[in-house]
Amino acid sequence: MDNIKPVRIRFLDTNKFSEVLVPSKVKKGDFIVIESEKGQELVLVMGNCVYTDDTKNYKFVRVATKEDIATFDKHEEEAEEFLNICKEEAEKLGLEMNLLKSYIPLNRTKALFYYTAENRVDFRELVKILAKRVKMRIEMRQVGVRDGVQIAGAVGVCGQQCCCNLFLDKFENITVEILAEQNLPPTPTKFTGVCGRLMCCLTFERETYSIKNDLPEIESVLDIEGKPLTVKLYDFIGEKIILSDEEGNLQELSFEELERLNLLKPKSCGSCNGCSNN
Template identity: 40%
Template sequence: MVAVAFEEAGKSQVYQTNGLEVKVGDQVVAETPRGLELGQVVALARPGPGDPPADEIPLLVRVATRADLRTQFRNRLRAEDAHRTALQKIHEHGLPMKLLATHFTLDGSRIVFFFSAEGRVDFRQLVKDLVSGMRRRIELHQVGARDRAKLSGGIGPCGRECCCTSWLREFAPVSIKMTKEQGLSLNPSKISGACGRLMCCLRYEYETYRKLRAELPKVGSSLKIPEGKVTVLEVGLLTRTLTVEHPELGIFDIPAGRAIEGPSEVCQSCTKPVQCNPEQETDV
């Protein structure tokens, strides 16, 4: 099985190879709910426990031929003309929507218009005008903020092309908790992407930071070091250093490994230090 990604589409879809010899990067023709589409193999896939039965997984039709590639090129030119026509019709009807992209299926039987809007849009008259002028099946597909950025393209705060435009095929949930876990600023302008939502890259290193934080003492916990008992003020996850405060020596940095007996926390009902296993929470 292989995962195939299509133009102006979100998630990649899994197909059976149907006996075809294909590799990552190959152009293939596959049947989709919209009709025949030209896509690219982006990964080799193996059956998983949650996958549907083999007889429910669609088959690839063929490896893309030169004729298919020429057809796709002509479809892109036709899509540009259809896009301009749709823009004109949207303006004539005064519809509160932004047309983002226009796509022809490979067989040319359907045209898909991707748009964004703040709310629901009554585009029934628009569809009638487009059908009468283009003589094809018309589909208008409203997309959210992340897909809008994916279709429009752009540059992220890092100065590089947006991940969703260049390589990211599927959107995974991103939460403010991931930002806090990595000790990043909560300033919206610094953690928001071109789509106005939390940047997808906040998820990339989240698991690493979470594991590192579990291995180190928490801020406010007490430690024993050769100089005596200290309180943790800051934790450097990547450098594995601790900023601690000593009653007599003041504030200074130490390597995390200098703790003699490991992290300890003060019980809320007494003053005895309780040893804390980073891998398991201790009830006191």
């Protein structure tokens, strides 16, 4: 038996990522068939990865054949028809749900329907109708609005494809506090993504702003070379602060110079908010 290794995979129905153990011959860009809770699935290999507990969740079946890929394509066309049927029946029943995608695994264990909804949806009657029309076992899966954009895809305000649809494997908890951390105006609507939540990219540079906890506070007065200077502004991109003297003249001081002059806040030992040891 071939040696095995963990690889990162991407699911073709949800665009989410995971890991699975595969034979060493499998390489980036290959399509493989795995066994999941949905049935046998065609997934894309993104590359090698480090072994984690998630790696044990799925079973490698085989490297995908031309027949597997043809079956997947055929099921995608069929699933699109199922989705239209589902939308039609949901509308007749007056169900308030946003249907995103239908998906059929390779071995046709079930037909899955992904949807978003603001409230709980009683879809029992819908499932009965669908089962009769498509003659398959039906599974309805409610997902969050961010998962919905990840599945359906969209273009963000930056003009690029949304990050969740391209490469994000998990969603961070993003709150309005992150705007203040990055000196952004406290207007969440300006930083709202297609999904209606704060944009995921707000977390990408968060570590850059972590030094804010060590910087002297705005409007605090520093004694530099015998002159009192007031902190007016942080410039995280330029890695400096802007200070003003008593006459209102501005000058800059880099984070490096602040550290050299011992003007950063004392590091906390964990039992208080910071102290100075003599």
